[in-house]
Amino acid sequence: GQQVMQIPQYQHVQEGEDFTTYCNSSTTLSNIQWYKQRPGGHPVFLIQLVKSGEVKKQKRLTFQFGEAKKNSSLHITATQTTDVGTYFCAGGRQGGSEKLVFGKGTKLTVNP
């Protein structure tokens, strides 16, 4: 079945450093979505990417969708302590299925 691999599993940075998490799918995706889950909380939708090669920005966050629609990345510039949490990518399958396949997530910790 479809798999979404996400790396790294953990990332610890000093406040002010950049952070990137990567997702790779075994199959071509119709779209990819990114979620953030704070400790003890639930996943919160960040963004959806649909087009091949799409790049979207939200303040210090930059999201990319690969040309082949099989990989994606989330980059945070100059991390802050408020960025702490686990970032999940979730791939939508081509063919009309509404289901999302989640990556295992990258847990980000930020040292002030």
Place this chain on the structure above:
Amino acid sequence: GAVVSQHPSWVICKSGTSVKIECRSLDFQATTMFWYRQFPKQSLMLMATSNEGSKATYEQGVEKDKFLINHASLTLSTLTVTSAHPEDSSFYICSARGGVQDTQYFGPGTRLTVL
């Protein structure tokens, strides 16, 4: 907009009892709702897809008689964990598809502890 609520937020029950969890989309209609299970420090695992007015579609390995899903309306889906056992203890999260961006919006989750 696109708020999803879940009730209860946490529940502790004895082994053998059944527990019902409600998932509501508060400000939009959701033809499809999803139920996930998340173990500590792990990712979300899809249990089933719930469509209003029809039977839920369960993922492989999920017992449909164990986890009963009812999607009664466009704003409400329920998950009943029947004859709960300690191994059913987990964080159960629902999501509802819809809203302006037509994506999945997650509820706050229900932490189930079975003694």
